Structures are given as structure tokens and as C-alpha cells.
Amino acid sequence: MRGLRRWWDDTAGGLPATFWYLWSGLLINRAGAFALLFLSLYLTVARGAPPSLAGLVVGAYGIGGAAGTLLGGVLADRWGRRATLLAAHLAAAGLMAALAFSTHLAVIAVLATLVGVAHSMPSPAFVAAIVDVVPEARRSRAFNLQFWAFNLGMAVASLLAGLLAEASFVALFLVDAAATLAAAVVIALKVPETLTRRPALTPQAVAGRRPGLHTALTDRTFLVFVALTFLLAVLTMQTSTIMPLAMRADGLRPSAYGLVVALGGALIVVGQLFVPRLIEPYRKSSVLAVSTGLMALGFGALTVADGLPLYLGAAVVWTIGQMLAAPPNAQINADLAPPELRARYQSVFYLTFPAASFVAPALGGLSLEHLGERHWLVVGALGLVAAAGHLLAGPRRERRVAALRAAPAERVKSAR
Structure with a gap:
């Protein structure tokens, strides 16, 4: 107890x-x-x-x-x-x-x-x-619970949608x-209003320019993180765009695809609540590198998958990667945003998902058509690039977060 x-x-x-x-x-x-x-x-x-x-x-x-x-x-x-x-x-x-x-x-x-x-x-x-x-x-546990609620809600939605559509x-x-x-x-x-108006802490504000959406769109440290998240999103989108085509080419029925997707959803609903305690001792950049590496391994393994058991095994690997990535990915995104521009930074971050939903099927379809099963080697390579990118970009991100946290204290000192 x-x-x-x-x-x-x-x-x-x-x-x-x-x-x-x-x-x-x-x-x-x-x-x-x-x-x-x-x-x-x-x-x-x-x-x-x-x-x-x-x-x-x-x-x-x-x-x-x-x-x-x-x-x-x-x-x-x-x-x-x-x-x-x-x-x-x-x-x-x-x-x-x-x-x-x-x-x-x-x-x-x-x-x-x-x-x-x-x-x-x-x-x-x-x-x-x-x-x-x-x-x-x-915040890490809060974002973990947010990811869990999103997936639980989508699982319920999928079940209800099928029943209502038939009626x-x-x-x-x-x-x-x-x-x-x-x-x-x-x-x-x-829910009360949570926005607190504060003086801007961005370099643009110091220079006399009003910060806005352009601040997020010109923030190099943040944009590197967004680009790495885009690669992660491209990997994630494979399950709903290219994988069904690959499974059909391997002679598998639509019900087999549904089983693979259901397994991933079940793993998230059952296991996501155990993630915060597991990753808490480690640096966020290291966790993201490991999680993206697992996704690369899972999708790369589809190169040799020709039956349902191998697809299910690969799904376990990449789903664990997704589960580990969710809390630190969301927290880094929040940490990199100046407090007065939090929602604007979030909006730029969330653009990665519609962008990936276009790029993954558009380029993935061509890749699968011309490369066949070697398409999954390309996907795995993208995941490894993202993993290396997180390790390389991690120290700079940490310095940026430290500077943002120190800014309010410096402002108080200058006011005295």
C-alpha cells in the first residue's frame, strides 16, 4: 500500500x-x-x-x-x-x-x-x-499525464466513432x-485565467522592439529543437501513413494493421504513468536521444518484417520510444519559451505535426515505391540523426534555459 x-x-x-x-x-x-x-x-x-x-x-x-x-x-x-x-x-x-x-x-x-x-x-x-x-x-509529470489523457481520449474516440458511424x-x-x-x-x-502580464524578457524587447510571433520564428536554439521534433513527428506518422501500405504489400490484412495500432495505444495507456519516475534521474537531452534511437530501431526493424509477429515486436520498441519522449519533449518546449511568449512558442512547436502529416505520406510514398523495404532504413537513419542532434544541441539548450530562469532575478536586482 x-x-x-x-x-x-x-x-x-x-x-x-x-x-x-x-x-x-x-x-x-x-x-x-x-x-x-x-x-x-x-x-x-x-x-x-x-x-x-x-x-x-x-x-x-x-x-x-x-x-x-x-x-x-x-x-x-x-x-x-x-x-x-x-x-x-x-x-x-x-x-x-x-x-x-x-x-x-x-x-x-x-x-x-x-x-x-x-x-x-x-x-x-x-x-x-x-x-x-x-x-x-x-511539469514533467504534468506533461506525461497530458500525453496519457490525449491517447486515452483518442482510444475512446476511435471506439465510439465506429459505433456512431454505423448508426x-x-x-x-x-x-x-x-x-x-x-x-x-x-x-x-x-479554470481561471492563468496568464500573468509581465515585462518582456526577450532580446527584442531589450532592443526596443515589441516581441511577437517573429521572436519564436527567429529563435535559433528553439528552431533547432523544433526541427528535431519534426523528425520525431515524421517517424511517428509512419504508423498511420506508410506502414499500412507496407503491411498490405506483405500480404497482411487490415485487421493485422488494426492490431498493431491497438497494441501501441494499449501500451501507452497502461505504461505511460510509470514513465516520469523512470526518466527523472537523467538529463532531458539524453532521454530524448535514447527514445528517438528506440524509434529508429523499431522502424528500421521493419526492413526485415514479413509477418505480424515482427510488426508487433517492432511496434513495442517504437512505442516505448514515444512514451519516453513525450514528457521531456514537452518540458523542453516549455522551458525554451520566454514566459510572455509561451503560447506563441507553443504554436510554432505544434506546426511540426501538420507539417509531418504532409511530408511523411508525400515523401514516404515515393520512398516506399522506389526503395521498397529499404525505405525503413531511411526512416531509421532519420531517427539516428535526431538522436545525435539531441545530444549535440542539449548543452546549448540547457544554457538557454538557465539564462531565462536567471533573467527575472537580474531584473529584480536592477530594479533595486
Whole structure:
């Protein structure tokens, strides 16, 4: 019993109530965000759209997501975290309800783009609010729980989506809207504004220029980290873009692909809560190097995979890498951001995922077609490059974080 209590304290203890309300809102949001999983099927089956047009509409959702990520970051730093979260959730709920009853394909395309904007806006605000309220020493466990909630919510969403899609597409969109509205209610009732206005601490502010989104886009140390995260995202996207094609080429059925994906999700839901205590003694750059190396090993092993057991074994390896990477990746991203630009930095960071969702299938398809199984050697090599990059960039990142932490103290001294 004492050991269980200690494990709970190490995993989730000492986190403020506001974090748990944010966490609950995120879980409700993810568990209810299932309609877009079936958007292409809805368009082709219920609205008679050809596959090419359905692909364009789904792509429009992705474009809206990239714009919404940047917009959410800017608004969260200007309006505040709570206002941005409420606006995004209420807009998303209304748009999903409109999608449920829209029949014209042009209207559906516009609504899908706007839904992409509304769905992506909360991400920078969620993370910025978590950083605002969680003490630095406990942020790793907070980000670990955030990653766990995201994956648990997506697992629930996948299950519910299949059931609702068989019953009614209208119900699919309306239940999604209701879940989004429920998350908004939790935020409205329980989450206070966490943004604290502070004088800017950036070099641009010292030089007399107002810091903004351009600050994040010209921060070399931060952009190196974003580039390494992009490589990690490209590896992660292989599971949903290129791996199904490779498994089909190996004569495996779609049910085998579903089993591989389900195994990864189950490992995260069961094992993610044990990660913080495991990685706590080690430097973040070392953990990221090991985790990315494991992902490189897992995907590289697909070079020789020709049956389901090998795919399942490789999935275990790369999923462990993903689990180890999640907390330090999020914490480094938070540590590198000046406090007054947290959400803007988050928005630039989150652009890596829509970018990877485009690059991974576009270039991966060509690679698989021309290189065959050697494609996985290229993927493994990218992972090793990212692992080496984290080891090389780690010391500079640590010096940057130390300088940001020292800046408030220096400002207080100068004020005296």
C-alpha cells in the first residue's frame, strides 16, 4: 500500500486543481473528437463525393489546423488562455453542429476548414496554461499525464466513432459537438485565467522592439529543437501513413494493421504513468536521444518484417520510444519559451505535426515505391540523426534555459 501511494505521488501528486480541470477538459475534448476520423467516409458514403474531392476536403481541414495553431498561440498570449480555450471550444461545437446538417459539398469544405482552425487553437493555450499553473519541478509529470489523457481520449474516440458511424453520421457530428461543449463548460466553470502580464524578457524587447510571433520564428536554439521534433513527428506518422501500405504489400490484412495500432495505444495507456519516475534521474537531452534511437530501431526493424509477429515486436520498441519522449519533449518546449511568449512558442512547436502529416505520406510514398523495404532504413537513419542532434544541441539548450530562469532575478536586482 505504501509503495502504491509513493508511485501515485511520483506520478500525479502535488499538481494544482486547475491542472486537473484542464486535464479533464482535454480528456473530454479528445474522447469526443471523433467525427473527423470518419470525414472522408462521410463525404463519400453520405454525400456522394468522389475520393479525390473527399481528400481535398480532409486536406482543407489540415490547412485550417495549421492556421489555427498559430492563431491560438497569438490569442492565448494576448486575450489569455481561458478566453482562447472558450472561444475555440464554442466555435468548434457550433461548426460541428452545422456540419451535421450541411449537404452542399462547398459548404462542407468551408466548414471543415474552419473546424480545423477551431480544433487546433486550444493546443497552445492548453500547454501554456499548464506551464502557468504547474511548478517547474512537477511539469514533467504534468506533461506525461497530458500525453496519457490525449491517447486515452483518442482510444475512446476511435471506439465510439465506429459505433456512431454505423448508426448515424448526423449523430456522429452532434455527439462530437456535445462533447466539445461539455469541455467548454468545465473550462468556463473551473479554470481561471492563468496568464500573468509581465515585462518582456526577450532580446527584442531589450532592443526596443515589441516581441511577437517573429521572436519564436527567429529563435535559433528553439528552431533547432523544433526541427528535431519534426523528425520525431515524421517517424511517428509512419504508423498511420506508410506502414499500412507496407503491411498490405506483405500480404497482411487490415485487421493485422488494426492490431498493431491497438497494441501501441494499449501500451501507452497502461505504461505511460510509470514513465516520469523512470526518466527523472537523467538529463532531458539524453532521454530524448535514447527514445528517438528506440524509434529508429523499431522502424528500421521493419526492413526485415514479413509477418505480424515482427510488426508487433517492432511496434513495442517504437512505442516505448514515444512514451519516453513525450514528457521531456514537452518540458523542453516549455522551458525554451520566454514566459510572455509561451503560447506563441507553443504554436510554432505544434506546426511540426501538420507539417509531418504532409511530408511523411508525400515523401514516404515515393520512398516506399522506389526503395521498397529499404525505405525503413531511411526512416531509421532519420531517427539516428535526431538522436545525435539531441545530444549535440542539449548543452546549448540547457544554457538557454538557465539564462531565462536567471533573467527575472537580474531584473529584480536592477530594479533595486
